[in-house]
Amino acid sequence: MATHHQVLIIGGGTAGIMTASQLITQKKTKDIAIIEPADTHYYQPAWTLVGAGTYDYEKTGKPMADVMPNGAKWIKDKATAFDPENNLVSTANSGNITYDYLVVASGLAYDFSLVPGLGDAIDKGVVCSNYTDPKHTWDVVKNFKGGTALFTQPTTPIKCGGAPQKIMYLAESHWAKSKTRSKTDVVFATAGTVIFGVKEIAKTLMEVVDRKDINLRFGYQLKKIDGANKIAWYSFAEHEKEYNHKNVKIEKDGNLTGIHYDMLHTAPPSVAPDFVSKSTLVNEAGWLDVDKHTMQHNRYANIFGLGDVAGLPTAKTGAAIRKQVPVVVDNLGLLINHDKMGNKSYNGYSSCPLVTDYGKMVLAEFDYNNNFTPDPKLKQMFISDSSKEHWRLWMLKKYGLPYLYWNKMLKGKDV
Structure with missing residues (x-):
């Protein structure tokens, strides 16, 4: 007998945890589960600084149990296969799990x-x-x-x-x-x-x-x-x-x-993880086949995908996920409660904090058309042009963004 959840999320990385947190804090669903095998959740953007000897590796990880949102059931297991026709996901040890809505946020894998x-x-x-x-x-x-x-x-x-x-x-x-x-x-x-x-x-x-x-x-x-x-x-x-x-x-x-x-x-x-790339859910390039504006799967209306696994023509970053999550959450909430899609649209926003020196950084923010789209909030930090090197951007990278990540983003707060 398969266990069932209204919303099933695959992946306890940035995309999965943020989506679950926002669904819970906004009271969009009372029944949500996350499939994730790892014991530790890492803040990977700081690994650039670890590799340059200016950030402590131990501070980039927290126990997965600490970032799992209250109200979400953690299925500590690996997803192994999809059966989208029957709204079913197979796992390595927990048997089959069925769902009303599925969010694929599995991240990517390395293929050496x-x-x-x-x-x-x-x-x-x-x-x-x-x-x-x-x-x-x-x-x-x-x-x-x-x-x-x-x-x-x-x-x-x-x-x-x-x-x-x-x-x-x-x-x-x-x-x-x-x-x-x-x-x-x-x-x-x-x-x-x-x-x-x-x-x-x-x-x-x-x-x-x-x-x-x-x-x-x-x-x-x-x-x-x-x-x-x-x-x-x-x-x-x-x-x-x-x-x-x-x-x-x-x-x-x-x-x-x-x-x-x-x-x-x-x-x-x-590449996309093996169980994703071997499924019927991928596009010709082998990434999850989702609409680039709504994040809804192009063939299965009750499946959404976001983060690194999604086949989107933009950079795979945590900043992109920050803008993708509200679109997915809005659509899921409306589908669950009103059986309709919302009108929020993801424009391909991504950002790459380009550290150029110890104490200097440029912040590349852009959309699907590679337009430079700086966040107006940077003006509050007295940064008039984030395409130029700035020490305040370095401070944002080293101190501001990790704080926002652990205390706001993962907790479902709007940032």
């Missing part, structure tokens, strides 16, 4: 097979990632003695598109202070064609790149890692271009170009 060699090399030796082990990143940065410092990212969508370059700016600052910088070439290799998709932000970041003497290599698609020989192999897109050339050691192998590195930081290749 997409970059052969990376899985064996990551988080060991001189290969690091703030996404998987930011403490190891700090060890690598701190112990680096010079050579080629390669910062890169895969061609898949990733959490926070700006994160692979934030750590580069902070590492460069650290090396400048520790006298390693003069013996180092800093290289950023990306499949993209620009440093950032929002013009106002890109202008500032190019000034940062100039100040820090960084070699940019655009159109570089990461194909494989040779950990033993410390070579990252790339193929080129036709639009490949380079900015501020550095004469680093290069290998050729057919159509591939290899960059020798003495330290490497990357984001892991990211």
